[in-house]
Amino acid sequence: MKTKTLFSLLFIALILIAGCTEESSTEVEEKDGLLEFKTLNPMASMQKSTPFIKSTTSNPPLTGPITKTITTSFNLAIGDVWVSQEEVIAGTTDDLEWIRLTSSTNTELKLFEDYSFLAVEIPSGTYRSIKITFRNIFYRYCYLVSDPSIKYNLLESMRGWTDACDANDTTWAKTNYFSQDGNHSLNNNNVFELVSEGEKLGGFSIEAGKTAVVSWRLGADYTGTCYAYLIDENGNSKWDCGVDRMEFECVPDEEDIYMWDFVVKYININN
Numbered sequence: 001m002k003t004k005t006l007f008s009l010l011f012i013a014l015i016l017i018a019g020c021t022e023e024s025s026t027e028v029e030e031k032d033g034l035l036e037f038k039t040l041n042p043m044a045s046m047q048k049s050t051p052f053i054k055s056t057t058s059n060p061p062l063t064g065p066i067t068k069t070i071t072t073s074f075n076l077a078i079g080d081v082w083v084s085q086e087e088v089i090a091g092t093t094d095d096l097e098w099i100r101l102t103s104s105t106n107t108e109l110k111l112f113e114d115y116s117f118l119a120v121e122i123p124s125g126t127y128r129s130i131k132i133t134f135r136n137i138f139y140r141y142c143y144l145v146s147d148p149s150i151k152y153n154l155l156e157s158m159r160g161w162t163d164a165c166d167a168n169d170t171t172w173a174k175t176n177y178f179s180q181d182g183n184h185s186l187n188n189n190n191v192f193e194l195v196s197e198g199e200k201l202g203g204f205s206i207e208a209g210k211t212a213v214v215s216w217r218l219g220a221d222y223t224g225t226c227y228a229y230l231i232d233e234n235g236n237s238k239w240d241c242g243v244d245r246m247e248f249e250c251v252p253d254e255e256d257i258y259m260w261d262f263v264v265k266y267i268n269i270n271n
Contacts, residue, residue, distance in 0.1 A: 033206035034119045035127075037081055037101055040215040040263065041113035043072045060150050061237040067230040069142040069152060074112050074218070077135035079105045079172065081117065087128040088179040090194045094186060098131060099123075107135065107170070112218055124206045130178045130214075130262070134158060137169045142228055154230070155241040165241030178262070198258035211267045220261035226250040 082098040101120050136158045144150040157163040158173030177184040177192060183199035184192045198220065204212045219226075229247045230239060250257050 032208045033122065033124045034211040034269065035083065035101065035122050035204075035206060036119040036211055036213045037083075037117045038213065038215050039078075039112050039115045040217040041073055041111075042217070042219055044111075044113040059152050059154070059239055060144075062230055062232050062239065063144065063146070064237075065232050065235070067232070068145045069228045069230060070145060070225065071140055071142045071228050073141040074138055075109045075141060075153070076112060076138035077107055077109050078115055079107065079133035079135065080131075082131040083122070083127045084129040084131070085125050085127050088131075088177040088181075088184050088192055090181065090184060090192050092192055093190055094177075094192070096129060105133075109135070109139070111141070119211060122206055124208060126203055126205050128179055128201070128203045130201055130216075132176045132178070132216075134173045134176070135169075136171045136173045137165065137167065140228070145227065152230075152239065154239050157241065161242070161245040163242060178260075183260070196258060198256050199260045201262045202264070204262075204264045205266075207266075209269050211269055213265050213267060215263040215265075217261050217263050218259070220258040222250070222254065222257050224250055224252050224254070226257070 080100060080102045082100050084096045084098050086096040088094075088096065099120075099122050101117060103118075138156055138158065140152070140154040140156055142152050142154065144152075155165050155167055157165050157169075174185040176195075177186075178199060178201040180200055180202060181194060182197035183195045185195050187193045204214055206212055227249045229249070231245045231247060232238075233244045234240060
């Protein structure tokens, strides 16, 4: 009798262990998804034929009071990238749970299209928000419309053309928060404000056995041509960040033209 009872208890224990093992394995599988975040610049091919100059001190002179150029890229410092399954909504505070994709904070300037991020394993689910940090200063790469061999590398500030510029500035611009409503920033009361309604993140899913590839696209889905007019405010034929300014014209002139958007695709890991 005792032998039968002992055998029965062992049998039940084995069933319970097997059940727990199967459940744990299922839980791990549910969290087994990869996210690859990358940058995409459709205009990058326009600036590969002729190397850009390295500093603003050697920029070619401006052509007059107004210099007509076409922008091809930006040399900037993307510090960190986070994602969240919760949604950034205007009028709320940043109480979201964020997952950091970057292992360390970058402070070096690089061309937008030259950024690469390692694929990261994160919990499965639907992700609705992305948070990105930038250093304040950046350089605009552009060329002269009347002579594309003449190229400029123009120092700018994320805070606007009236902001005093310093090439050695190490401060950070306001953090960008993207969700389905657009791009947000935090105001002085630490409340989200909508900055650009067109710079949307439609969301993406992380699933077992798949890699979600999220491409942060410069220029969004606009396929026309945008001109940057360099306005020489002080008339010295040089680009002076914090003094000179820019005006923009896009052809065709669509109502909604935005700086960024996100393109999502999925790759089966076993393929």
